[in-house]
Amino acid sequence: MTTTFADSATQTQMQHRALGLSDEHALEMYWNMLLARRLDERMWILHRQHQVAFHISGIGHEAAQVGAAFALKKGHDWAHPYYRDMALVLTLGVTPRELMLALFGKQGEISSGARQMPAHFSHRALNIVTGSSPVATQIPQAAGIAFAIKYKRTDQVVLTCFGEGSTAEGDFHEGLNWASIHKLPVVFLCENNQYAISVPTTKQMAVPNVADRALAYGIPGIIADGNDVLDTYRVVRDAVERARRGEGATLVEAKTYRPVPHSSDDDDRTYRSREEVEEWKRKDPILRMRQYLESVKLLNEAKAQEYDARAKQVVDDAEQFARNAPLPRPEFALENVWGELSKA
Amino acid sequence: MPVLTNIEAVTRTLQEEMRRDPNIFITGEDVGVRGGVFRATKGLIEEFGDARVVDSPLAELSIVAVGIGAALYGLRPVSEIQFADFIAPAFNQIVNEAARIRYRSNGAWTCPLVMRTPYGGGVSGGLYHSQSIEATYAHIPGLYVVAPSTPRDTVGMLRYALRVDDPVLFLEHKKAYRLIKGDVPDEYYTIPFGKADVKRAGTDLTVIAYGLMMHYALDAAERVARDGISVEVIDPRTLNPLDKETILASVKKTSKALIVYEDNLTLGVGAEIAAIIASDAFEWLDAPVMRVAAPDIPAVPFSQPMQDFFMPNADKIEAAIRKLAAY
Ligand SMILES: Cc1ncc(C[n+]2csc(CCOP(=O)(O)OP(=O)(O)O)c2C)c(N)n1
Numbered sequence: 001m002t003t004t005f006a007d008s009a010t011q012t013q014m015q016h017r018a019l020g021l022s023d024e025h026a027l028e029m030y031w032n033m034l035l036a037r038r039l040d041e042r043m044w045i046l047h048r049q050h051q052v053a054f055h056i057s058g059i060g061h062e063a064a065q066v067g068a069a070f071a072l073k074k075g076h077d078w079a080h081p082y083y084r085d086m087a088l089v090l091t092l093g094v095t096p097r098e099l100m101l102a103l104f105g106k107q108g109e110i111s112s113g114a115r116q117m118p119a120h121f122s123h124r125a126l127n128i129v130t131g132s133s134p135v136a137t138q139i140p141q142a143a144g145i146a147f148a149i150k151y152k153r154t155d156q157v158v159l160t161c162f163g164e165g166s167t168a169e170g171d172f173h174e175g176l177n178w179a180s181i182h183k184l185p186v187v188f189l190c191e192n193n194q195y196a197i198s199v200p201t202t203k204q205m206a207v208p209n210v211a212d213r214a215l216a217y218g219i220p221g222i223i224a225d226g227n228d229v230l231d232t233y234r235v236v237r238d239a240v241e242r243a244r245r246g247e248g249a250t251l252v253e254a255k256t257y258r259p260v261p262h263s264s265d266d267d268d269r270t271y272r273s274r275e276e277v278e279e280w281k282r283k284d285p286i287l288r289m290r291q292y293l294e295s296v297k298l299l300n301e302a303k304a305q306e307y308d309a310r311a312k313q314v315v316d317d318a319e320q321f322a323r324n325a326p327l328p329r330p331e332f333a334l335e336n337v338w339g340e341l342s343k344a
Numbered sequence: 345m346p347v348l349t350n351i352e353a354v355t356r357t358l359q360e361e362m363r364r365d366p367n368i369f370i371t372g373e374d375v376g377v378r379g380g381v382f383r384a385t386k387g388l389i390e391e392f393g394d395a396r397v398v399d400s401p402l403a404e405l406s407i408v409a410v411g412i413g414a415a416l417y418g419l420r421p422v423s424e425i426q427f428a429d430f431i432a433p434a435f436n437q438i439v440n441e442a443a444r445i446r447y448r449s450n451g452a453w454t455c456p457l458v459m460r461t462p463y464g465g466g467v468s469g470g471l472y473h474s475q476s477i478e479a480t481y482a483h484i485p486g487l488y489v490v491a492p493s494t495p496r497d498t499v500g501m502l503r504y505a506l507r508v509d510d511p512v513l514f515l516e517h518k519k520a521y522r523l524i525k526g527d528v529p530d531e532y533y534t535i536p537f538g539k540a541d542v543k544r545a546g547t548d549l550t551v552i553a554y555g556l557m558m559h560y561a562l563d564a565a566e567r568v569a570r571d572g573i574s575v576e577v578i579d580p581r582t583l584n585p586l587d588k589e590t591i592l593a594s595v596k597k598t599s600k601a602l603i604v605y606e607d608n609l610t611l612g613v614g615a616e617i618a619a620i621i622a623s624d625a626f627e628w629l630d631a632p633v634m635r636v637a638a639p640d641i642p643a644v645p646f647s648q649p650m651q652d653f654f655m656p657n658a659d660k661i662e663a664a665i666r667k668l669a670a671y
Contacts, residue, residue: 078417113450122449129416130449134440140406141441144413144421151369151395151419170433174406181401336451337485338585339509341536 014296015230019237021070023298029070029229030293031307033062033286036087038311039096042319043103043118047264052103056119056263058084063285064191064224064254066091067232068159071187071240078145078158080129080138083119084191084258085161093126096314100322107328113336114328136166139175139188146184146249157243159236161189164253165196167213168204176251180217183248187239190251191226193258198271214251226254227285230292257283348528351521353495354384354460357502358422362392365420368506371398372407372424372460381426382462382521408434408459412442412511415457420506428463428515429475442511443487454509458502462518463491464556465606465638466655469518470646476607476638481513482584482616488537489584491515493558495526497581500535507534517555524559540587542594546576549600549668552591552617554580557604557656564661573669583613591617592625599630600668606656609637631671636664 016026036058043055058065061084069091072079081088086099094110101109102118111122111130122130129145131138142160149156166172167190179186190210194201207213214221220242224235232254239250257280261268268277293299299307348356362368370385376399379386389397400407404425411421425431431438438459445455465474482489488510492498498516505512543558544565553561558579565575578594580586595601601621603614618633636656638644644654 080413109450111450111452112448115450116448120448122452124449124452130445130453132440132444132448134436137409137437137441140409140437141413141416143406144410144415145417146413147410148414148417148419151414152417170405171409171437174401174403174409177401177403178406178410336447338488339446339451339454341508341538342534343536 015292019230019234021233025070026293027298029066030289030299032066032091033087033229033289034307035096035311035314036062036066036090037286038315039090039099039318040086042315044260044264046103046319053105054117054264055103056083057260058086060193060257060259060280060285061191061226062087063229063289064189064226064232064256067229068161068189068236070233071236072157072159075126077156077240078127078129080131080142080145080158080160081121082131082135082138082161082163082166084163085121086119088161089121089123089128092128094121094123094128096318097321100318101325104322104325105327106322106325108325113332136162136169136171138162139166139171140178142186142188143175143178143184146179146186147182149185150182155244157185157187157240159187159189159240161191163196164190164192164194164201164210165199165204167210176214176217176219176249179249180219183246185243185246186249187236187243188249188251189236190253191256192253193256195258195262195272197262197266209253211251211253219249219251221251221253224252224254226256227283227288229285229289256285345527345530347525348495349522350495350498350516350524351382351384353498353528354502354516355386355388357499358385359388359391361503361506362388362396365506367418368420368422369396369398369414370422370424371400371410373400373402373426375399375424380424382518384460384516385424404430404434405437408437408442408457411457411459412437412445412455415455416445416453420456420458422458422460425459425461427473428461428477429472431461431477438481438487438511438513439484443484446510447486455511456509457511458505458514459512460514460516462521463515464517464519465644465651466519466556468646468648468651469644471643474644476605478515478583479607479612482613484584486510487584488512488582489515490537490582491517491555492581493517493520493555493579494524495528497535497541499528500533501537501581504534504536508537515555520556520559535581537582538585538587539582540578540580540590542576542590543579544575544577546574546598548574548598549602549665550576550578550594550598551602551604551661551665552578552580553604554583555606557606560656560658561604561661563658564665567658567662568665568669573665575665580617586617586620588620588624591620595621595625596628599628600671601629602634602636602664602668604636604656604661606638608640609635610640612637631668634664634668636660
């Protein structure tokens, strides 16, 4: 495996610059992936220590998410993410403290006022749209956001994310149908991690790739290497540019893997072999980016350790912050059901 | 004071509000050149173009979901569901999404979406063109469910619907579309949600009814008035949230209550109104709370005798009023 990485790294010398990314950008990508990973790992630990009730992880998805986030103009474009998108929202500007507040269900929690389970991301100021738990509902809604963008003639783009299992829902079909009929500025990003809880891709669809489905809507369907942040960036950026040019929607499939259980309530040993999981762990997206950065001399052992230390610091701070935050008042449950009605 | 039918009230209000607010657009099946199968959007595409009067694909889930997305962005979508009977594919988007967006984001996001749909029976529409769906949706906090009965109320409440920042299920009784005519004031007004209306003042008993049934209740009240029975008719207009005060004030005055609705009897909106009266006006009651509603069968049968059997009408209401008055 390592030789393969070394070879591909040589071939793609300065791949990031060819994509128009500065050295700082490339390092920032790595930092975002690393920070998301460390936060995620801490969240698992906190769950195993019975400190928090639930965690759903994005481990393994960092390249797909950070690559996609880098293709957007932060705070200008729109994102309608799904529950695994911690690295995505982190890259778009949600802070580690905010993510930890959600995990602990504390007062002042930014996305839902601690009403929703963690990982239901939302940030009004960053144009990150509130999400629910029923999968795929965000897909036709993103088409609606894109419809509004086109209606208002701005140059914004909306990105929405989902798993491959979610593409079996009617919402997926209806969303892509609208987007293609109206040539809407939306990028549909499927993070294909090959399992919907325990059900493999072959039981979700009879075509080999999610991207194949785009053909039926008359839009491009492009496959990205979801474990390669630069490749995902390239594909999503092209799709975003296409959308901005008014050429319509794209379906991007980032092929990746979830090396951890579906959620803190899942045991993945019941449905897949350890060998399979181990094989994918060797393709870890963070390891891969690190090797790339080392090959182009942007990272060395000392600097990598510095990054690790900094990430630990940020995670510790976020955890402490959330621990010290107060719990919401019980009656807070009654607020924000309806808006004010005029008395007229 | 122009005299309009209920459907003219809808069309005129949409037109006038679209002139006022460029953020309003309409989508739904056949809403464009056809002007809707009931012609509620007639003429709008000619004035506003196909960017604002948008024929949707035949797909209710996305008619609502696209409306939600556009509303989140800041537009004021009007999503038309061609018949209320076909709204079920959008149930998840209405209930889990639109209705909960404010709550689940702690007020950071709102969803100002108006969903208009023709409902109700008495038009030989059979099982799937006659349904009353209001109870299913009136159960959901965060979703306004309104059912105006007159042109005046339709105008005022539709104007209001296009101003509130929460999703609205706007129910239009299809039999009442052309059957009902009425004055609409010239001056600009809105009718806020959650306010019932006393459609007829009376002293002996209160009838609470909405939609087509409100008109049947007025007929029945006229008939019994000749025999000296004075009936007050209350139209809740908004089914969620209900105006408890107006209903209770009337029942406390008359001491008798009859609730009429054409939905199935069990767990209909009338069941909630009966519970409110029972718990908050018990000491004022001189008779049991009564209900006239449709039988608990799946929906309105097509054949005329069975449809007549299903639908409450002025005769059935009159009989119930006489029974209650004599109690
Ligand atoms: C409509 C709906 N049905 C079932 C569930 C329960 N559920 C949560 S996640 C999930 C699997 C989703 O798989 P996929 O879309 O591939 O995304 P992944 O979790 O693999 O990233 C299921 C079945 C749900 N949340 N929503």
